[in-house]
Amino acid sequence: MSLLEARGLICHFGGVKAIDGVDFDLEPGEVHALIGSNGAGKSTLVGLLSGRIPVQAGSIRFDGRDITRLPAHARVACGIAYAFQITSVFPRLSVFDNVALAVQRTGARDLRAGTMAALDRVGLAALADRLAGALSYGHQRLLEIAMGLALAPRLLILDEPTQGLAAAEIDSFKALVRSLPATILLIEHNMEVVMDLAGRITVLGNGRVLARGTPAEIRANPVVQAAYLGGRDADA
Numbered sequence: 432m433s434l435l436e437a438r439g440l441i442c443h444f445g446g447v448k449a450i451d452g453v454d455f456d457l458e459p460g461e462v463h464a465l466i467g468s469n470g471a472g473k474s475t476l477v478g479l480l481s482g483r484i485p486v487q488a489g490s491i492r493f494d495g496r497d498i499t500r501l502p503a504h505a506r507v508a509c510g511i512a513y514a515f516q517i518t519s520v521f522p523r524l525s526v527f528d529n530v531a532l533a534v535q536r537t538g539a540r541d542l543r544a545g546t547m548a549a550l551d552r553v554g555l556a557a558l559a560d561r562l563a564g565a566l567s568y569g570h571q572r573l574l575e576i577a578m579g580l581a582l583a584p585r586l587l588i589l590d591e592p593t594q595g596l597a598a599a600e601i602d603s604f605k606a607l608v609r610s611l612p613a614t615i616l617l618i619e620h621n622m623e624v625v626m627d628l629a630g631r632i633t634v635l636g637n638g639r640v641l642a643r644g645t646p647a648e649i650r651a652n653p654v655v656q657a658a659y660l661g662g663r664d665a666d667a
């Protein structure tokens with residue numbers, strides 16, 4: 432059974448068909464990349480799946496349960512964690528406290544152990560006492576992932592996680608993603624990262640699914656090449 436099954440999703444903003452009849456499945460344990468040019472609908476689709484944006488039509492099932500109308504916090508409780516862009520890190524709190532806040536939401540009994548386990552996984556345990564705002568940009572992105580992991584999610588949604596990272600940091604990020612014990616939905620512009628990490632790729636264009644398949648299938652797909660891979664992002 433799929434971990435997530437979305438059917439016929441629609442989200443229009445006035446006349447803009449941001450998501451226009453999208454079916455989307457995630458299999459347990461897969462790394463699934465969502466790609467598409469600017470304005471294709473990636474953020475909107477993730478907003479619908481995570482509950483930040485209300486679904487106008489269609490349905491979403493997670494682990495067999497209908498979550499279409501559940502608010503975002505209830506979806507977190509179901510096991511869907513969305514690692515926000517950098518704004519979600521509290522700069523005046525320590526690295527430890529940022530993660531501990533997330534662990535607390537799970538009702539875990541041992542706050543310290545849960546927090547240090549998440550920090551350990553992303554390689555930030557030694558920086559636990561630092562102020563989050565004093566971390567390098569790359570480390571702040573890892574902290575976000577630790578905050579997502581601290582929720583012990585079954586699905587972790589990573590939104591442009593490599594944006595602004597140096598080449599060496601991207602290599603460590605790829606190793607980290609391969610080691611994560613969750614299904615991963617990756618929104619990513621860096622095609623090298625996508626092709627390297629994803630088991631399957633969904634390509635969006637104008638709010639619709641243009642193609643879906645393995646990296647090799649997507650690379651070879653003429654529709655995708657014309658609409659996307661031949662464009663600006665092919666070199667990213």
Ligand SMILES: Nc1ncnc2c1ncn2[C@@H]1O[C@H](COP(=O)(O)OP(=O)(O)OP(=O)(O)O)[C@@H](O)[C@H]1O
Binds near residue numbers: 444
């Ligand atoms: N709140 C909103 N109000 C009006 N239009 C919106 C809103 N959010 C998104 N849109 C429009 O919906 C379309 C899809 O936007 P979306 O942000 O989902 O695309 P994207 O693929 O994530 O793009 P990017 O790669 O640039 O982040 C775009 O035309 C965008 O301008």
